[in-house]
Amino acid sequence: MRPISPADLASFLAIARHKSFRRAADELGCTPSALSHALRGIEERLDLRLVNRTTRSVALTEAGERLFSRVAPAFRDIGDALDDLNNFRGQPMGTLRFNASRGAAQLILLPAVIRFMALQPGVKVEIIVDGALVDMVAEGCDAGVRFGETIAQDMVAVPIGGRQRTAIVASPAFFERHAKPVTPEQLKDLPCVPFRFASGRQYAWEFERDGVELNIEVDGPLILNDQELSIQAALDGVGLAFAFEDQVADLIAAGKLVRVLEDWCPYYGGFYLYYPSRRRAPAPLRAFVDFLREGGDGAS
Incomplete structure (x- = not known):
């Protein structure tokens, strides 16, 4: 045999x-x-x-x-x-695999990776976009990118991309049919585009002003599990959408989307690159972490 x-x-x-x-x-x-x-x-x-x-x-x-x-x-x-043989080379070589949510990959990870690859031509990068929180090691990934509060305590976490702020937006045509909300509670009476996590839980939109925190359960005719689709639904006049500020800044500037409740939209601590603390990080990942710590992610 x-x-x-x-x-x-x-x-x-x-x-x-x-x-x-x-x-x-x-x-x-x-x-x-x-x-x-x-x-x-x-x-x-x-x-x-x-x-x-x-x-x-x-x-x-x-x-x-x-x-x-x-x-x-x-x-x-x-x-x-x-x-370990990378230590005998002038530059790291190999494949670096990331797992990230779509928002993290689009806003933070991909721009940083592109800058990193220009400096490290021996490193090949793969980004796996997944909305669910997965066992990163079991999936064969070296590191992940998520919001800090979702990361397990036994992980090494490195800030990436700076703070993020949310934005509530809808199309100009939508506001020709509906009054603009001036308080988060008024969203309950307006068509919205709710977001559902991969776990099945529907996201309650978060607001904060002057120390007052509110979580609003919104409703609407269309529920999505992808932020880019939510933004497209807002552009099409379906309802109000919840997005990250950087995702919609150009659309707002172009007049294609209108922002509301800006004074209620909080800043978040931002995204983190995380990887297991119980094993030695491979050379390409160590190089990427050093790149982030030197400001390579473009965060101000």
């Missing part, structure tokens, strides 16, 4: 991380059918089923979970050992 090779285990680990043959195949540069064949060979040699597969889902069996929990740390250690 042919022994199970490190390449076989790498195939299994990719499937286990992504819970998807297609995404795992994309990572490894092969076809889903080739990956399925490789997994079948591993299972036959072990005489154990590692993955339960249907046309709609991929899930690890108990044996698969046990193998993943034992093998994944070993492969990370191998990766760290190889990454």
